Amino acid sequence: MNCRHCNSLLTQRFLDLGFAPPSNAYLSADGLNQPEATYPLRLFVCGQCRLVQTEDYTAAEELFSTDYAYFSSTSKGWLDHAARYADMVTERLKLTTDSFVVEVASNDGYLLRNFTTSGIPCLGIEPTGDTAAAAEALGIPVIRRFFGAELGAELAASGKRADLVVGNNVYAHVPDINDFTLGIANMLKAQGVVTLEFPHVMRLVEFAQFDTVYHEHFSYLSLLTVSRIFAHSGLRIFDVEELPTHGGSLRVWGCLDGAHHAVRPSVTALINEERARGMDGDGFYVAFQERADSIKNDLLSFLLEARRESKSVAGYGAAAKGNTLLNYAGVRPDLLPFVCDAAKSKQNKFLPGSHIPIFAPDALETSPPDYLVILPWNIAAEVRQQLAHLAEQGTRFVTAVPELRIR
DSSP states (O other): BBOOTTOEEEEEEEEEEEEEEOOOOOBBGGGGOOOOHHHHHEEEEOOOOOOEOOOOOOOHHSSOOOOOOOGGGGHHHHHHHHHHHHHHHHHHOOTTTOEEEEESOOOTTHHHHHHTTTTTOOOOOOOOHHHHHHTTTTTTOEOSSSSSSSHHHHHTTTOOOOEEEEEEEEEGGGHHHHHHHHHHHHHEEEEEEEEEEEEEEHHHHHHHGGGGGOOOOOOOBHHHHHHHHHHTTTTEEEEEEEEOOOGGGEEEEEEEEEEEOOOHHHHHHHHHHHHHTTSSSSGGGGHHHHHHHHHHHHHHHHHHHHHHTOEEEEEEOOHHHHHHHHHTOOOOOSSSSSSEOOOTTTTTSSTTTTTTBEEETTTHHHSSSSEHHHHHGGHHHHHHHHHHHHTTTEEEEEEEEOOOOOO
16 A cells, blocks of 8 residues: 555554444444444554555545434534634634635534624535535535545635635545645635644554544544645645644644745644654654553453443443444443433444444433443543533443543
């Protein structure tokens, strides 16, 4: 396999999680007796541009289908994050009713609804039908296509160049990252701005977040690498923010290479930190497999011990990261009988691979478990707050990453 960005031959393996189904391919009861597709889940790091990337086995069309089950609006914390961003960027860029905002991977309208409320014209680009329909129900116009250079050029040709292009947690999800980046360049106004948010591979390694690896994530990104990818398409990064979301993310601010936006000190500072940590060499990326195996083994030991002691265990959050963890650990309903999730689109279905049933959170009320394993550790504090009444009845909350913690 060659690198998705620079086409160099990939030889350095970063992580091998065996075989797994797509992490958002939730099953109906009828599907439990049908063959289930699984694919190798392996990561390599490019020796030239340092792009960490999945081994090629699946196409985006197979992963992001019409019934894709992830709805951004399920998390109040994420809604608040989006609202704060909309207020901040509107002020910083002086957006008005004469501006034009485009969000790529607009999902269910969780972000753009803030701009429509302010009267700022916007457009969503979202290939998954169910989430696009939810955004349209809010009055947000949506193009139901995968984004790339061709669509970016079409929008520009039709007079729809953007003052602001937003991409939150989509950059890592695109198989052709060069084509996607060129699409942004194609539709930006001369002084237009793009902001992209994505998990920072520096934090992934630092906090052993191996469960954020799944087939829908084609790339795992650093500022060093994204700067190179941007430059390849005539873009440059002029600012960067470090965010706490998803265990540690970056928000990069970019523009066309000839735009007047001055490069801020934050860019040089973070690139220097990445280099100081060795992210432009081989050493940073070795030994990650051992850390993933340790987390997996600790979780299994906990679940087996709970079973031996006849303690009841349930899960919370039918998240993609949880599916990666459970499938790599080989956890099945005998060790984790059910998982609860607030998203109605996931309820009464089954987790891919493990076939653990998904219930509404009400299932926890009738008989609070001794332990509740919070699979989306990035919102663990929010979940503990929402379910504090269970703790009062004796439930203890468990997270597995970056290490097993029982509260």
